[in-house]
Amino acid sequence: MNYACRVDDVPRGEGRALTVDGRRIAIFRSAAGWFALDAVCPHRGGPLEDGIVCDHAVICPLHDRRYDLASGAALSGGEGVVAHAVEIRGERVFVALATAQRRAA
Amino acid sequence: MRGMSGAIVIVGGGIAGQAVCEAVRERDRDVAITLVCAEPCAPYDRVRLSEILVSGEDPQTLQLRPPEWYDDHDVTLLVGRMVTWVDHERGVLGLDDTDELHFGRLVLATGSQPLMPPIPGIDLAGVHPFRGPADCDAIRGAALAGDARRAAVIGGGLLGLEAARGIAAQGCAVTVVHLLDRLMERQLDAGASALLAPALTGLDIDVEFDRNTQQIIGPDRAHGLRFTDGSELQADLVVVSIGIRPETTLARTMGIVCDRGIIVDDAMRTSIPSVVAVGECAQHRGIVYGLVAPIHDQARVAAQTLLSQDAAYLGSVMSAKLKVAGIDLVCAGQAVGEYEAVVTDAATGVYRKLTVSGGRIVGTVLLGDTRGSEALVAAVRAGDLVDDPLQALADASLAGPADLPDSAQICDCNGVCKGALVAAVTEGGCATPREVMAVTRAGTGCGSCRPAVVEIVAAATGGLSDEPAYLCPCRKQTREQLAARIRADGLQSVSEVANACGTGRECGTCKPALAYLVSEVCANTHREERDARFINDRVHANIQRDGTFSVVPRMYGGVCTPDELRRIADVADKYEVPLVKVTGGQRLDLLGVRKQDLPAIWRDLDMPSGHAYAKAVRTVKTCVGTDFCRFGLGDAIGLGIEMEKLWEGLHTPHKVKSGVSGCPRNCAEATVKDIGCVAVEGGWQVRAGGAAGGNVREADIIATVATRAEALRVATTFLQYYRENADYKERTYDFIPRVGLEHVREVVLGEQSGAALRERLRIAKAAVKDPWLERDDPYHPRQFEDLDGVAGDSREPTLVGPPAEGRA
Numbered sequence: 051m052n053y054a055c056r057v058d059d060v061p062r063g064e065g066r067a068l069t070v071d072g073r074r075i076a077i078f079r080s081a082a083g084w085f086a087l088d089a090v091c092p093h094r095g096g097p098l099e100d101g102i103v104c105d106h107a108v109i110c111p112l113h114d115r116r117y118d119l120a121s122g123a124a125l126s127g128g129e130g131v132v133a134h135a136v137e138i139r140g141e142r143v144f145v146a147l148a149t150a151q152r153r154a155a
Numbered sequence: 156m157r158g159m160s161g162a163i164v165i166v167g168g169g170i171a172g173q174a175v176c177e178a179v180r181e182r183d184r185d186v187a188i189t190l191v192c193a194e195p196c197a198p199y200d201r202v203r204l205s206e207i208l209v210s211g212e213d214p215q216t217l218q219l220r221p222p223e224w225y226d227d228h229d230v231t232l233l234v235g236r237m238v239t240w241v242d243h244e245r246g247v248l249g250l251d252d253t254d255e256l257h258f259g260r261l262v263l264a265t266g267s268q269p270l271m272p273p274i275p276g277i278d279l280a281g282v283h284p285f286r287g288p289a290d291c292d293a294i295r296g297a298a299l300a301g302d303a304r305r306a307a308v309i310g311g312g313l314l315g316l317e318a319a320r321g322i323a324a325q326g327c328a329v330t331v332v333h334l335l336d337r338l339m340e341r342q343l344d345a346g347a348s349a350l351l352a353p354a355l356t357g358l359d360i361d362v363e364f365d366r367n368t369q370q371i372i373g374p375d376r377a378h379g380l381r382f383t384d385g386s387e388l389q390a391d392l393v394v395v396s397i398g399i400r401p402e403t404t405l406a407r408t409m410g411i412v413c414d415r416g417i418i419v420d421d422a423m424r425t426s427i428p429s430v431v432a433v434g435e436c437a438q439h440r441g442i443v444y445g446l447v448a449p450i451h452d453q454a455r456v457a458a459q460t461l462l463s464q465d466a467a468y469l470g471s472v473m474s475a476k477l478k479v480a481g482i483d484l485v486c487a488g489q490a491v492g493e494y495e496a497v498v499t500d501a502a503t504g505v506y507r508k509l510t511v512s513g514g515r516i517v518g519t520v521l522l523g524d525t526r527g528s529e530a531l532v533a534a535v536r537a538g539d540l541v542d543d544p545l546q547a548l549a550d551a552s553l554a555g556p557a558d559l560p561d562s563a564q565i566c567d568c569n570g571v572c573k574g575a576l577v578a579a580v581t582e583g584g585c586a587t588p589r590e591v592m593a594v595t596r597a598g599t600g601c602g603s604c605r606p607a608v609v610e611i612v613a614a615a616t617g618g619l620s621d622e623p624a625y626l627c628p629c630r631k632q633t634r635e636q637l638a639a640r641i642r643a644d645g646l647q648s649v650s651e652v653a654n655a656c657g658t659g660r661e662c663g664t665c666k667p668a669l670a671y672l673v674s675e676v677c678a679n680t681h682r683e684e685r686d687a688r689f690i691n692d693r694v695h696a697n698i699q700r701d702g703t704f705s706v707v708p709r710m711y712g713g714v715c716t717p718d719e720l721r722r723i724a725d726v727a728d729k730y731e732v733p734l735v736k737v738t739g740g741q742r743l744d745l746l747g748v749r750k751q752d753l754p755a756i757w758r759d760l761d762m763p764s765g766h767a768y769a770k771a772v773r774t775v776k777t778c779v780g781t782d783f784c785r786f787g788l789g790d791a792i793g794l795g796i797e798m799e800k801l802w803e804g805l806h807t808p809h810k811v812k813s814g815v816s817g818c819p820r821n822c823a824e825a826t827v828k829d830i831g832c833v834a835v836e837g838g839w840q841v842r843a844g845g846a847a848g849g850n851v852r853e854a855d856i857i858a859t860v861a862t863r864a865e866a867l868r869v870a871t872t873f874l875q876y877y878r879e880n881a882d883y884k885e886r887t888y889d890f891i892p893r894v895g896l897e898h899v900r901e902v903v904l905g906e907q908s909g910a911a912l913r914e915r916l917r918i919a920k921a922a923v924k925d926p927w928l929e930r931d932d933p934y935h936p937r938q939f940e941d942l943d944g945v946a947g948d949s950r951e952p953t954l955v956g957p958p959a960e961g962r963a
Binding site: 054055056058059060061062063064066067068069077081094095096097099100101102103104105106107108109111112113114116125126 | 689
């Protein structure tokens with residue numbers, strides 16, 4: 051488990067990125083809970099942390115590819131992203147990196 | 156240069172080359188692709204050349220894909236380069252005899268050349284083929300300039316007739332001379348052809364049959380045609396359109412077997428198995444296809460062959476639509492057969508025919524009344540069995556595109572079937588015809604299928620054709636429904652609307668539209684929730700392809716002071732801004748800025764936001780008007796600055812780019828702006844709905860008024876009308892045609908309705924703040940910051956927990 055940030059560090063309904071063990075991770079605070087995905091869109095490298103977040107999905111800001119927040123599955127075609135586990139302990143947010151490096155759709 | 160293992164090189168940047176390129180990329184996102192175009196431009200849609208001939212639009216608008224498409228899809232595009240030799244054994248080819256390019260797999264899409272008859276005078280000035288944008292320019296120029304008092308088109312085929320129409324549209328008398336006794340003999344039977352000729356005459360196009368041109372009369376330039384029977388026709392502009400010759404020169408030098416075209420098998424392979432050929436250069440089962448739809452079919456098969464997938468091309472049913480305004484003509488398959496059912500009305504020029512062989516529909520010709528053409532062409536392609544062809548014709552005229560099978564091809568230019576359109580709605584989440592056209596590319600070629608696309612999308616979205624698009628497709632809520640709910644319940648924010656109506660939560664794509672709607676209905680006194688905004692509107696800068704941002708400070712009317720210029724230069728130095736560029740809207744753009752630097756840059760600039768990142772009022776481009784220009788009739792800079800200050804900070808359904816020109820020379824290009832004012836003798840023209848993008852559209856004139864104050868008032872009133880009534884992401888040039896120019900004028904120029912609009916704009920404007928002031932008052936401490944460094948904070952040690960567990 052890696053400490054990522056405090057709960058207040060991510061605005062409601064948005065995402066923010068950080069680097070964990072050399073890997074760029076986007077943490078999302080959606081109405082349905084906290085999620086973490088690899089931050090780099092496999093399509094053209096867009097920053098997913100800057101995407102629009104809805105209850106269960108995030109939309110890449112560059113070309114509107116959509117990914118499931120819980121699984122990282124691609125919802126609008128193409129390759130998916132790796133999802134990571136998030137745990138909230140009190141006011142603190144932790145991330146457990148998944149072992150997979152890349153994920154097929 | 157890329158590695159040579161398996162790299163695909165496509166020789167020829169026409170529709171065929173582009174189609175192969177796209178078909179390969181759809182199936183394999185990694186293989187290296189290079190597209191070599193001999194013409195000095197990226198691939199364009201040759202089919203629409205005749206439109207350009209009529210309208211005089213810039214041939215740029217024919218581009219099949221925008222320049223960035225090639226980067227986005229990792230396609231190396233070489234333009235203006237000739238492939239001069241190929242050594243397929245070494246996998247090397249020569250570019251202009253100067254460079255070499257390695258390949259693993261090769262595609263020949265070299266197209267064709269116009270056939271020019273070897274008759275005396277064919278090389279004279281004033282004689283043109285009709286093939287590329289340059290021919291188009293030359294023909295249109297000659298017809299328009301009055302150099303030509305009479306024009307002749309040799310060849311009464313599809314292309315020849317379209318060329319004749321283009322010439323007639325310039326007001327030049329034109330005669331089509333045809334070798335045979337009927338027009339478009341490859342597609343039409345005698346009956347349809349007999350009705351086509353008078354229809355052309357009605358468009359000021361004369362037709363002469365049985366004319367074999369023996370010579371073009373010179374000597375200095377073309378003056379006319381002499382025929383084998385000794386008769387002559389006066390003409391100083393001669394267009395030759397008698398057919399095409401497949402371009403096989405390169406293939407022949409490679410030792411590939413050619414007949415009329417390059418001979419290919421069902422896998423589109425040439426006699427060298429690692430080389431495929433596609434399009435008008437290829438000859439499949441004895442046929443050279445010169446139409447778009449078969450080329451797309453061939454390209455798909457060729458792509459699969461290149462990727463070692465099994466696929467076979469079994470030939471195509473020929474179909475054609477004549478793109479001549481005023482004449483509706485669709486034909487497919489064989490014009491004659493064992494049995495023919497014909498309905499005709501010579502008085503109205505209607506001719507509808509089905510051709511049947513072996514009990515199956517094998518052809519159709521529809522002239523003057525093309526209702527049901529999609530269904531009938533689909534039946535020809537499928538070879539449907541038919542008992543009563545007359546009944547089938549009658550049924551088709553009642554059937555709409557919505558009744559078609561999924562396999563029916565709707566867009567011939569881009570090879571899109573009805574099933575793909577429906578899937579874009581049911582699976583792709585598209586809600587409007589515009590979205591479906593953007594995703595599938597249907598309707599983006601010649602455009603003749605657009606009405607069918609609209610109808611199919613309307614049926615697929617479960618609405619009637621005239622039902623408005625859903626703002627939130629997940630919850631099937633329209634803009635009007637949501638606006639009414641917001642007003643009735645006094646909703647103040649996107650989350651309140653979500654709680655009330657369930658919108659914006661499932662797919663999220665409508666959140667920015669909801670954010671705009673709430674702000675507009677509440678006249679900017681809503682509760683702002685930034686998570687509903689696109690990233691650009693969270694950080695007030697425009698996200699770039701690499702995740703950096705661009706910064707454009709406000710310069711009213713494009714005017715700035717030396718101090719402002721110095722500050723911009725200092726900022727560019729201090730923050731190591733990679734690129735400073737003047738934009739098309741006369742502003743300075745700082746590109747490649749890091750998100751976390753934005754607040755400090757705004758502080759140093761000390762200029763208001765230019766809103767270049769938002770769906771909002773952007774720039775007002777101006778010419779120097781009466782201040783300095785010796786032609787100026789009106790104070791363009793003055794009006795431009797007034798407009799910009801009055802409208803600054805107002806968000807809009809889509810971006811609004813404006814311009815003010817001080818005289819009809821129109822240096823500020825105001826006639827292709829969303830809102831444009833042009834000073835004319837005695838006043839100002841106020842225009843709206845112009846476009847200079849993919850499709851150029853001349854802005855409609857809302858009104859011509861006497862004073863600058865009135866011009867500002869009319870333009871402002873229109874702006875508010877657009878803010879209140881357009882769908883989200885609907886530009887003014889789509890909005891005005893949708894609601895109708897007359898209606899727009901009525902509301903905008905109406906005394907009471909106009910005053911009410913201006914009052915609501917005044918209230919909305921009163922609540923506007925410069926978003927760049929958030930540099931000192933961010934909506935969240937991390938508005939511009941990611942989380943890097945947070946975990947390194949000594950107050951929060953990194954914990955060692957249970958082993959990391961993947962959930963993927």
